[in-house]
Amino acid sequence: MRVRLLSLVLLLISALALAACGAEQITAEEIVARMETARDTTQDLHATVALDFTTDEKSGNMLVEGWIEKTGETDEEGKPVYNMRAEVLEASEAEIEGSLLVSNGETFWAYNPEENTVLTGNKADMPERPETDPAGATEAFQDMLERGLDAFEIEVVAEEEIAGQPTWKLELTPTTDTEEQLQLDGLIDITMWVSQDEEFALPLKLAVDGSDMGQGTLEVRSFELNSGLDDDLFTFDIPEGAEVVDAAELAEQMRPRTMTLDEAAAEVDFPLLSPTVLPGDAALVEVQVLGGETVIQNYVGSGVTFSVVQSSDDVGAEREPPIGSEVEQMTVRGQEATLVTGNGAQQGSLLRWEENGVRVVVAGTLSAEDALRVAESLE
Numbered sequence: 001m002r003v004r005l006l007s008l009v010l011l012l013i014s015a016l017a018l019a020a021c022g023a024e025q026i027t028a029e030e031i032v033a034r035m036e037t038a039r040d041t042t043q044d045l046h047a048t049v050a051l052d053f054t055t056d057e058k059s060g061n062m063l064v065e066g067w068i069e070k071t072g073e074t075d076e077e078g079k080p081v082y083n084m085r086a087e088v089l090e091a092s093e094a095e096i097e098g099s100l101l102v103s104n105g106e107t108f109w110a111y112n113p114e115e116n117t118v119l120t121g122n123k124a125d126m127p128e129r130p131e132t133d134p135a136g137a138t139e140a141f142q143d144m145l146e147r148g149l150d151a152f153e154i155e156v157v158a159e160e161e162i163a164g165q166p167t168w169k170l171e172l173t174p175t176t177d178t179e180e181q182l183q184l185d186g187l188i189d190i191t192m193w194v195s196q197d198e199e200f201a202l203p204l205k206l207a208v209d210g211s212d213m214g215q216g217t218l219e220v221r222s223f224e225l226n227s228g229l230d231d232d233l234f235t236f237d238i239p240e241g242a243e244v245v246d247a248a249e250l251a252e253q254m255r256p257r258t259m260t261l262d263e264a265a266a267e268v269d270f271p272l273l274s275p276t277v278l279p280g281d282a283a284l285v286e287v288q289v290l291g292g293e294t295v296i297q298n299y300v301g302s303g304v305t306f307s308v309v310q311s312s313d314d315v316g317a318e319r320e321p322p323i324g325s326e327v328e329q330m331t332v333r334g335q336e337a338t339l340v341t342g343n344g345a346q347q348g349s350l351l352r353w354e355e356n357g358v359r360v361v362v363a364g365t366l367s368a369e370d371a372l373r374v375a376e377s378l379e
Helices: 003-019 028-041 136-146 176-182 247-254 261-267 368-376
Strands: 044-054 059-074 080-091 100-103 107-112 117-122 152-162 165-174 189-195 203-209 215-225 243-246 283-290 294-301 304-311 326-332 335-341 349-355 358-364
Touching: 028 152, 028 165, 028 189, 117 247, 152 189, 165 203, 243 247, 261 283, 261 294, 304 368, 326 368, 335 368, 349 368, 358 368
Parallel strands: 117 243
Antiparallel strands: 044 059, 044 215, 059 080, 080 100, 100 107, 107 117, 152 165, 165 189, 189 203, 203 215, 283 294, 294 304, 304 358, 326 335, 335 349, 349 358
16 A cells, blocks of 8 residues: 555645745844744645655655645644645656545545555554655654754755745754764755745745655645635545555554464465574574564574565565675575675675565675575575
8 A cells, every 4th residue: 555655745745834834134043933933823734745756765756735724733742733635646656646645633544546445543543654765865854843943053055936936045954963863974964945935934845865865855836825724625535445444453464473483374475484504503583474474584593693584565676785885696596686795894694585476585693604505595
């Protein structure tokens, strides 16, 4: 189900509301003050937003129309609760077009017309975005934005026009504390374009370069503020014949379940392999099943910890190896394989390949030679 992209779109549009939060000289502090005023005085927002993203897994773009409205309620942290609606008008992945996410502040519905499925549940049940989601770097910006604009050092660098509006171009640098808390290591560059409107200083464009995490650009094409939104926008009728999936139940199914090897073999629809050769005194300590599609066998021994992962899930293109690692292409069990080994402070090996439609990974603190022996011994 393509719910994760909708969740991403919703969060990106939410960022506009959260951050809303001639060319006179102005300080970053004054711009932030205007943004905070706009955040407090904005009751509803209707916008069309273009998103372009590139990560180590994929690239793409979307055009989304979104509506956001304050409910007048606050959550446990005292933050405003919003009604929200996001529709994907155009997308580089055709199957995403027409996807819809609606939330009335308590319940959400995520509709995938391609599969005619509806994921629904309480707001707390909204699936979390894994690090491999598109525009991961932009989501990192969202995480920081929720911490507040005091998480950044802000500098005014230029003035440009966005969506027909004069804007200030700002460079945002995460503070030392923010970098340490989010383990960014100076690898993220953020640029924001903020409307020069004295009453509604809104961010109209975001550009995030997250190095290995990815790059993303979010640009408002058109918007309306405080126009009054119809309550029907935040209601959802289940389409005829649609499959309804409970988010809480799905989350429970996707949680790793610990079981025996025999039980795991009965859970998946592919022959489950296990190594007959192990390094040193390593032994199987745990078997986990994720969603009925992935089995993880965890092994521990003196000075070695590794896992054997087998999955029939389509998890997309392989992630790029970490910087500084060594990569070698080879043949394993008659299949093309990739061996990634650590270099310097990075220790361990990762060996991956695919056979009979199943993705297999051997990874951990074991040597490259041991990883190959484990792989060839799978039965």
